[in-house]
Amino acid sequence: xxxxxxxxxxxPLPDTRLEIRVSAGHPVVAGATLGDEHGRVPxxxxxxxxxxxxxxxxxxxxxxxxxxxxxxxxxxxxxxVHRLSVLLALPAGTxxxxxxxxxxxxxxxAGRDGTDLxxxxxxxxxxxxxxxALELYRRQGAWKVRAMGQGYEGxxxxxxxxxxxxxxxxxxxxILAAVAPEPPAAEPAPPVxxxxxxxxxxERVGGATPPTAPDTAAAPPLPPTPPAVPTTGTPTPAMGTAxxxxxxxxxxxxxxxxxxxxxxPTPVAGDASGWSMDERLYNQVWGMFEDLARTAAxxxxxxDFAESRLDRELDxxxxxxxxxxxxxxxxxxxxxxxxxxxxxxxxxxxxxxxLAQLAAExxxxxxxxxxxxxxxxxxxxxxYRVPAEEPMAIRLxxxxxxxxxxxxxPMLVRLPLERGLWVDSGRGHSEAAGLLDEVELRRLALDCAxxxxxxxxxxxxxxxxxxHVLDAAGAGTAALAPLxxxxxxxxxxxxxxxxxxxxxxxxxERVDLLQMALRGGAADALPPGLDTARQLLIxxxxxxxxxxxxxxxLRYLADEGPSVGVHLLMVADRADAAAYGPLLDPLWKSLLRxxxxxxxxxxxxxxxxAWSYEPPILxxxxxxxxxxxxQVTAARYGKRP
Amino acid sequence: xxxxxxxxxxxxxxxxGGGSLTQVRMGLGWQAAPRRGLFGSxxxxxxxxxxxxxxxxxxxxxxxxxxxxxSDDGSVKHTGDxxxxxxxxxxxxxxxxxxxxxxxxxxxxxxFTVNSFTGQTFQEVQNAFCRIVDETNGQELARYTLDGxxxxxxxxxxKVHRVGSGWQMTALGxxxxxxxxxxxxxxxxxxx
Numbered sequence: 076x077x078x079x080x081x082x083x084x085x086x087p088l089p090d091t092r093l094e095i096r097v098s099a100g101h102p103v104v105a106g107a108t109l110g111d112e113h114g115r116v117p118x119x120x121x122x123x124x125x126x127x128x129x130x131x132x133x134x135x136x137x138x139x140x141x142x143x144x145x146x147x148x149x150x151x152x153x154x155x156v157h158r159l160s161v162l163l164a165l166p167a168g169t170x171x172x173x174x175x176x177x178x179x180x181x182x183x184x185a186g187r188d189g190t191d192l193x194x195x196x197x198x199x200x201x202x203x204x205x206x207x208a209l210e211l212y213r214r215q216g217a218w219k220v221r222a223m224g225q226g227y228e229g230x231x232x233x234x235x236x237x238x239x240x241x242x243x244x245x246x247x248x249x250i251l252a253a254v255a256p257e258p259p260a261a262e263p264a265p266p267v268x269x270x271x272x273x274x275x276x277x278e279r280v281g282g283a284t285p286p287t288a289p290d291t292a293a294a295p296p297l298p299p300t301p302p303a304v305p306t307t308g309t310p311t312p313a314m315g316t317a318x319x320x321x322x323x324x325x326x327x328x329x330x331x332x333x334x335x336x337x338x339x340p341t342p343v344a345g346d347a348s349g350w351s352m353d354e355r356l357y358n359q360v361w362g363m364f365e366d367l368a369r370t371a372a373x374x375x376x377x378x379d380f381a382e383s384r385l386d387r388e389l390d391x392x393x394x395x396x397x398x399x400x401x402x403x404x405x406x407x408x409x410x411x412x413x414x415x416x417x418x419x420x421x422x423x424x425x426x427x428x429x430l431a432q433l434a435a436e437x438x439x440x441x442x443x444x445x446x447x448x449x450x451x452x453x454x455x456x457x458x459y460r461v462p463a464e465e466p467m468a469i470r471l472x473x474x475x476x477x478x479x480x481x482x483x484x485p486m487l488v489r490l491p492l493e494r495g496l497w498v499d500s501g502r503g504h505s506e507a508a509g510l511l512d513e514v515e516l517r518r519l520a521l522d523c524a525x526x527x528x529x530x531x532x533x534x535x536x537x538x539x540x541x542x543h544v545l546d547a548a549g550a551g552t553a554a555l556a557p558l559x560x561x562x563x564x565x566x567x568x569x570x571x572x573x574x575x576x577x578x579x580x581x582x583x584e585r586v587d588l589l590q591m592a593l594r595g596g597a598a599d600a601l602p603p604g605l606d607t608a609r610q611l612l613i614x615x616x617x618x619x620x621x622x623x624x625x626x627x628x629l630r631y632l633a634d635e636g637p638s639v640g641v642h643l644l645m646v647a648d649r650a651d652a653a654a655y656g657p658l659l660d661p662l663w664k665s666l667l668r669x670x671x672x673x674x675x676x677x678x679x680x681x682x683x684x685a686w687s688y689e690p691p692i693l694x695x696x697x698x699x700x701x702x703x704x705x706q707v708t709a710a711r712y713g714k715r716p
Numbered sequence: 717x718x719x720x721x722x723x724x725x726x727x728x729x730x731x732x733g734g735g736s737l738t739q740v741r742m743g744l745g746w747q748a749a750p751r752r753g754l755f756g757s758x759x760x761x762x763x764x765x766x767x768x769x770x771x772x773x774x775x776x777x778x779x780x781x782x783x784x785x786x787s788d789d790g791s792v793k794h795t796g797d798x799x800x801x802x803x804x805x806x807x808x809x810x811x812x813x814x815x816x817x818x819x820x821x822x823x824x825x826x827x828f829t830v831n832s833f834t835g836q837t838f839q840e841v842q843n844a845f846c847r848i849v850d851e852t853n854g855q856e857l858a859r860y861t862l863d864g865x866x867x868x869x870x871x872x873x874x875k876v877h878r879v880g881s882g883w884q885m886t887a888l889g890x891x892x893x894x895x896x897x898x899x900x901x902x903x904x905x906x907x908x
Contacts, residue, residue: 369790373820380822421821
């Protein structure tokens with residue numbers, strides 16, 4: 076079965092005695108060079124060519140022809156030989172000076188019994204006049220063949236020079252002389268005697284580098300250089316004087332560009348897709364969120380795997396009775412532990428690499444965020460202006476994983492809110508909540524809710540967001556002061572059962588009306604005075620002041636409100652409403668639970684890790700909240716003269 | 717130019733220049749066989765599915781297929797289920813992208829499979845192929861023609877595996893039978 080090789084591809088050789096057929100459609104010179112383990116050809120006596128057609132294990136034809144056969148016995152070549160390159164060159168003075176003018180040469184490697192093992196058509200050649208067609212090389216004691224197709228514009232001399240030979244020009248001239256019908260007086264030795272021409276390193280270009288070059292991995296990446304000579308015309312005479320030779324194939328420039336990723340690129344804020352900077356930043360933050368989730372998943376699964384493998388191997392060593400006597404048991408356990416540690420260490424390395432990259436990205440992204448996405452201590456809040464259009468999302472807090480607690484991902488939630496918010500003033504299972512007394516926790520919860528509401532107000536254009544507050548017992552007066560004092564509320568916080576049911580009724584009617592209009596497709600039939608702003612209802616102290624009817628209305632608002640722009644923000648301890656039993660479970664479940672202290676109750680949508688949520692904290696003593704609300708109020712009344 | 721492979725042929729592939737692969741894509745394309753007879757426009761739809769199974773020490777630890785489009789670590793992504801194949805020819809109807817640099821360290825082999833979810837054998841599919849592409853330069857590394865491929869409903873296509881610090885691909889091309897990758901597990905294991 077013949078493997079049709081592509082450039083760069085390799086194939087195992089089951090036979091050591093091989094026949095290599097060349098058909099070029101035009102007379103060519105065929106030869107072979109033998110290289111040591113570094114890929115260098117030590118001297119002219121390691122080159123089989125028409126002037127010296129036989130070396131141990133290698134026979135090349137002594138003439139130049141369109142169809143040629145080389146025979147190779149890899150068992151007979153010296154042990155010092157690690158690489159055998161089959162080369163083709165165009166003879167001087169036969170008309171064709173470049174492979175590009177001829178049919179693509181075809182080479183086939185056949186085994187002892189005549190069956191083809193691999194074949195390769197050397198396509199894509201242009202102004203080259205010499206080419207390394209194939210390479211046979213030792214790999215762990217066995218021989219393989221690799222399709223090379225490495226062409227040289229500088230001809231045979233450049234090819235031999237690249238293989239490390241001294242004075243390649245003289246050798247090239249003698250090879251070509253051996254096949255030339257008359258002494259090649261008209262063709263002086265190709266003028267590449269310039270020593271610089273033998274130093275291919277300086278002009279190497281990514282993918283065009285010969286694969287065997289020993290330094291390709293270590294060499295620093297060079298910028299792609301343009302082809303040194305135009306692809307037309309006679310290349311050789313110009314080369315010697317024009318300085319170092321470019322071995323790059325002139326038409327393979329494009330393919331050479333995307334080579335192995337070097338150091339990770341410097342992160343840039345807004346480096347994501349989107350129509351606006353707002354959208355790009357939003358997508359970037361979500362991209363970071365997903366990357367962090369997945370990086371952590373990779374790390375955790377590797378550690379879990381290492382752990383389970385260790386358990387299994389320890390079990391095995393224990394169950395083997397024979398090894399219990401003597402030290403074999405201990406040795407097996409030590410090996411198992413070492414394997415575990417090695418894997419965990421590698422996983423840690425990858426994790427550190429990825430986390431460093433994300434941390435660097437967070438460092439540039441965080442200061443670039445607009446107010447709606449920014450932390451409260453960000454300087455952008457001091458330059459806050461009421462926006463002309465609403466952003467895509469708002470930030471409800473920060474998320475982080477235990478792998479690196481200082482790497483915070485902004486928790487951005489799309490506007491309009493799809494579900495209501497619930498700031499849990501109960502203890503829950505959070506450690507941080509356990510440290511606070513109940514009163515303090517409730518106060519913190521309401522502070523958080525006020526900050527969320529202020530951010531929602533600040534994110535909306537003037538007059539497009541209204542806030543109502545239910546505070547039946549008036550317990551939240553102090554915390555609600557920023558909202559009340561700034562005059563941003565449509566009405567003062569509703570007190571008592573009557574106040575609660577009045578606000579609920581008003582909002583329920585609104586939802587009914589809007590829904591009817593939407594379903595009937597009669598949006599213009601709404602009453603002319605209807606405020607089009609979105610509405611937020613802050614419910615504090617639930618279920619104080621609620622009767623069954625009010626509770627039903629609240630549930631209705633939670634379910635039906637978001638689609639018509641009526642949103643809930645509950646500040647409540649679920650235990651307070653325990654008297655309602657499971658009746659309220661759907662209500663809690665329909666709300667996005669946030670906490671006033673750090674808590675790990677949120678899961679990401681990809682892997683389902685538990686993320687630690689941290690509420691947005693106002694810097695202590697900061698007046699930023701009041702300043703922002705004052706601007707929102709001013710803009711609203713400026714708009715409605 | 718790529719390697720046209722027949723069933724059972726295994727070839728080790730390296731990136732040109734000898735470097736190791738960093739991103740590969742397995743593409744799958746097909747067209748339903750036309751139905752003869754009355755109601756001729758009612759083609760029988762054929763749903764081929766591409767899957768990738770991630771192994772650590774010969775144990776499957778994750779799988780990417782039409783019900784789990786992205787591996788938990790995000791390194792292997794499925795572009796989405798295509799239920800009917802391409803109306804035209806040539807393009808990939810389903811593809812799985814692998815970012816080899818991001819594959820978790822314990823995963824040492826990834827096996828690509830193709831299954832006929834609707835049960836037709838490869839004999840009934842037209843213009844079906846699967847191929848492996850080096851995503852960094854778009855070069856096709858290997859291609860199998862599946863149609864006329866005999867009385868099989870699945871193929872274990874290829875595997876990429878760790879070699880030293882890099883990755884290599886081995887084309888497997890092993891025919892098998894099964895509706896989803898789960899049915900293929902016994903057939904996959906000998907190739908690990």
